[in-house]
Amino acid sequence: MRPKNLTTNDHEKSIHQRLHSRWAAGSLRQLSISNSLIDFSSNDYLGFARSAELKAQFEDSLKEHPHFQLGSTGSRLLAGNDRFTEALENEIAAFHLAESALIFNSGYDANLGLLSSLPQRKDTIIADELVHASIIDGARLSYANRFMFRHNDLHSLEQKLKRSTGKIYIVVESIYSMDGDEAPLMEICNLAERYAAAVLVDEAHAVGLFGNQGRGLVEEKGLNDRVFARTVTFGKALGTHGAAILGSNILRSFLVNFARSFVYSTAASFTSHLATKVAYHFLTQYDHQSAIHQRINLFKSIVNAGDQLVKSRSPIQMIIIPGNQEAKNAAKELSHLGFDVRPILSPSVKTGSERLRICLHNHNSLEEIEQLALSLKTIVSPRVLGTN
Ligand SMILES: Cc1ncc(COP(=O)(O)O)c(C=O)c1O
Known part of the structure; x- marks a missing residue:
């Protein structure tokens, strides 16, 4: 039996309050549909999920299992x-x-x-x-x-x-x-x-x-x-x-x-x-590894962001941009240039260590990586790389 004075409305109010605090902190999570920007955010590092060749191999293999x-x-x-x-x-x-x-x-x-x-x-x-x-x-x-x-x-x-x-x-x-x-x-x-x-x-x-x-x-x-x-x-x-x-x-x-x-x-x-x-x-x-490491090295050689770029030899490259709003703004500016780069906000990371998470992929051309890296230098530099 429902306790007196407690209605389902109260339950909604309580979860609404929690959502509101997230919104007020600039960290409300929302689902969005994948966009047509250049992918610098997915975990599809080697481009397998979108590989036409791999899909064809899957379809051929499936034919061997008709039942x-x-x-x-x-x-x-x-x-x-x-x-x-x-x-x-x-x-x-x-x-x-x-x-x-x-x-x-x-x-x-x-x-x-x-x-x-x-x-x-x-x-x-x-x-x-x-x-x-x-x-x-x-x-x-x-x-x-x-x-x-x-x-x-x-x-x-x-x-x-x-x-x-x-x-x-x-x-x-x-x-x-x-x-x-x-x-x-x-x-x-x-x-x-x-x-x-x-x-x-x-x-x-x-x-x-x-x-x-x-x-x-x-x-x-x-x-x-x-x-x-x-x-x-x-x-x-x-x-x-x-x-x-x-x-x-x-x-x-x-x-x-x-x-x-x-x-x-x-x-x-x-x-x-x-x-x-x-x-x-x-x-x-195939040798997928040489291609991805070539891309990682290219990106790092251009961005060269010192302490703000977390030391990494992986396709995940982080640029620390303290503040949820700051990190969101930087990601938005990059999206206007056609790049899908996601901000990682607190509370997912510690307050003050909010960042842009850039994922490099084999389906990113060398030119795209160069363009992103150069854009980062102009967009992000005045914000956090100024001391570099
Ligand atoms: C380090 C690590 N472990 C485990 C997982 C969870 O893997 P899955 O996405 O297959 O559930 C993730 C996903 O983001 C991850 O980054």
């Missing part, structure tokens, strides 16, 4: 499993030089399932302060103790290691989604080993871009055997959707039993898995 089902019809533990999915997992594991892979419906689900199930009561999760929301949410669902360490700061990490109990799990991203910079993976593994801690690495923004044929930064650094689990996602450079956790066979069995985002969710469709299979194949067909 495919539209939906998987259940979770993997019930009706939603098949040989195709398991073979794909074996291929993904082999590509990334891992013992096994377990597919999740998204990177969010993968991290949520991993972090919420693996660390037990009295264990400790230590995460970099800039890890993705999916890791934070997973850790919140766990009964383990939780610490954050200062971004990429080994001293801060060691302080937390000293205070940890039980089994320790250090969680980092190999390439950080918000700053595009990278974790000192080698040093983190060295430190972890001194404290018998397991290292979990989210490779969402490294797959396809780093390592031999895009196997990721863990592979590039030769750390496959020193990292306990890796999250690879398909929705960024691979241009499809979904994710996998890479690790040992035991870890895979554990997740099949305990990762609730895996157990209690309908498996992805056949077409989704097929698209990912074809995308992985496409990744090894």
Whole structure:
């Protein structure tokens, strides 16, 4: 029964107030339809999602499966499993030089399932302060103790290691989604080993871009055997959707039993898995990495924005423009010039570190990148690069 004096109107009022505060802070989130501007914002780093060649390969492969089902019809533990999915997992594991892979419906689900199930009561999760929301949410669902360490700061990490109990799990991203910079993976593994801690690495923004044929930064650094689990996602450079956790066979069995985002969710469709299979194949067909790194180097050589440009060798390039309104204005000016660059506002990032997030892609021509970089120098420079 509804308590006296409380009407559904009150519920609306309360959520309206929260929305209003966001609006007043200049940080109201709103859905918008993709535009026809030049893409400097999507995660389609290698242009796979829009590749006519990859689409044609997908359509050809689909013809080989005329009796495919539209939906998987259940979770993997019930009706939603098949040989195709398991073979794909074996291929993904082999590509990334891992013992096994377990597919999740998204990177969010993968991290949520991993972090919420693996660390037990009295264990400790230590995460970099800039890890993705999916890791934070997973850790919140766990009964383990939780610490954050200062971004990429080994001293801060060691302080937390000293205070940890039980089994320790250090969680980092190999390439950080918000700053595009990278974790000192080698040093983190060295430190972890001194404290018998397991290292979990989210490779969402490294797959396809780093390592031999895009196997990721863990592979590039030769750390496959020193990292306990890796999250690879398909929705960024691979241009499809979904994710996998890479690790040992035991870890895979554990997740099949305990990762609730895996157990209690309908498996992805056949077409989704097929698209990912074809995308992985496409990744090894050409040298996509040289093209993207050429673009990144070109952009950096022109912008040369000193401290305001976060140090990054990834396609994610950040220019700090303090203030929600300032960052929004800069993005708007760029949109008038035809560039789709998104501002990242607080509270997504700390107040005062609002920024423009520029994502470079293989479908951006060298001329487009040059034009964007030059425009940034004129539009953004008077605002924040003036001291440079
Ligand atoms: C570092 C990182 N991990 C996980 C995710 C979630 O992946 P998905 O979009 O597949 O849910 C993202 C997505 O933005 C991400 O940036």
